[in-house]
Amino acid sequence: MLAIPGKACGECSFCCKVLEIAELAKSAGKLCEHCLNAGSGGCGIYAGRPQVCRDYECLWKGDRDMSPRLRPDRTGTILMEDPDSDEYRAVCDPEKPFAWLTPLVFKHLVAMAKNGRIVVAKAGLKSWRIRGNGQWGPCV
Ligand code: SF4
């Protein structure tokens, strides 16, 4: 995949902390043991990292129109398609479960819901549905 100008991971390593990675027996919210210098990016096993890490790219990185301010480490929120459903997801660190309420992120999520997407924010085992009218509440 061709890199998009201005869309490098840089010092972000948010996905290496927030996402569950079965291949590494890593739970959501636990920083990967191979992550170099949290807050400055880098993988200690880059050449031999699992395929799932090679394949993963958050939506921010792949969307040239998404603001630099939405980089996951800046908002505390990864925007991603759920591979197992039609949901558009905002995934946050369980330590900061409401980072998705940051105005810039929330505005984006409401716009996605207005466009007909099922929008869900997640932090660990907790999740919330966001509606196109700006209302939100826990998923039941
Ligand atoms: S969350 Fe996105 S920008 Fe951050 S390290 Fe992962 S792929 Fe790169």
Ligand code: SF4
């Ligand atoms: S193996 Fe490397 S790329 Fe994969 S989660 Fe760990 S630090 Fe990130």
